[in-house]
Amino acid sequence: MPATVANIDSCYGCGACAAVCPKTCIHLGLSSEGFFVPQVDSTACVHCGACADICLKRNPPRLENRTPLTAESAKLLDKQQLYRASSGGAVLAIAQTGHFGCFSGVNYDPQRLSTQRFVTNDLASFLNGAGSKYLQSNADTEVLKQILQTRDKRTLLVGTPCQIAGFRRILRRTRQESRFLLVDFWCHSVPSYRLWKAFLRAHVPASERTSTMACWRDKTFGWRVGETMILKNKGGEEFYRRAVGQNDLFFHHYLRFSATNQCCLECPFRGGCSEADIRVGDYWSDCFRNEKEGISRVLALTERGRDAWNQARSLCETAPIPQEDQRKFLDTSHRKVRPIWQRTRGLFLKLLPLPFGLHLAHFWSCTIRALGRVLPILDR
Secondary structure, eight states: OOOOSTTOSSOOOOOHHHHHOTTOOEEEEEOTTSOEEEEEOTTTOOOOOHHHHHOTTTSOOOOOOOOOSEEEEEEESOHHHHHHSSSSOHHHHHHTTSOOSEEEEEEEETTTTEEEEEEESOHHHHHHTOSOOOSOEEOOHHHHHHHHTOTTSOEEEEOOHHHHHHHHHHHHHHTOGGGEEEEEEOOOOOBOHHHHHHHHHHHSOGGGGGGOEEESOOOTTOSTTOOEEEEEOTTSOEEEEEEGGGTOHHHHHHHTTTTBOHHHHTOSOOTTOOSSSEEEEEOOOGGGTTOSSOOEEEEEOSHHHHHHHHHHGGGEEEEEOOHHHHHHHTOTTOOOOOHHHHHHHHHHHHHTTSTTHHHHHHHHHHHHHHHHHHOGGGGO
């Protein structure tokens, strides 16, 4: 009997299995650790094997660093849109070339307390979804199928590297690659929803959580300030603002991989290992130390990506990326997680749902961190 994705360990949550299931008996739900994984309705499953065949975990991709066809820095000329973008707004420029009839991105849904993939024919709706969301998105089965059914429209799809790799497999199977432009980005990791919900419990009354909007990146005080978390109430009034250096515990543990998905620690999509047509990200460089508005780095990895970027670059201020910086971007060894965090990750996640769980887990993390300094054996 063919295998399925039921009970798969350490899933990427790309949703490819749900999209190809002929019986629509797979949907993504949160695991006990707080990550989206496939949940299979065994009563409807016919064990056709389609889900296991396309799964990134069961059939790991064999990727090598791809030499970019184009490598440039980019900064949107439209200042209003640039302010909404996390970095230089390269994706917003690509979307506005007029060559796309359909767009797919991710928005935060306060009703579900999670980020959700969406599809729209309206450019303005897509542009309103600009900005980073530092959470794993739910690749809803109906949305994925809707994307595949827009056969008469060229589609721009933006996602994490693993989501894009999963979608690339679907497009190859259905022979639809030619009408899609796939854009991914340098991804730090995705944190558990246990961390996010514990963070909300610590700062937002229960009655207001489903109406609270979140912003993970804000440029009010400049782009290089780094990650700044903002929470706003139903009326749009800001009531929480903290940056990493101001003891924001969500970013503190997100950046230290305390509550990271296990598959992120083993991610094969680092550096230039990508299935996308274009890879984008923040261009942190000493030459931009005085930059306040944001700069994107853009690598076009396929001819389709190069053509799309050539059409979009007129909307931006661009410059070639030096070879030395390109080599840094393509380095696959950049994510080094200390062994101490990998060993304590399980207990950290278990502490989060408890009363005052975020603070308990933070205390535990700080204690282990202190012990790691005096007992180096913990870091082996």
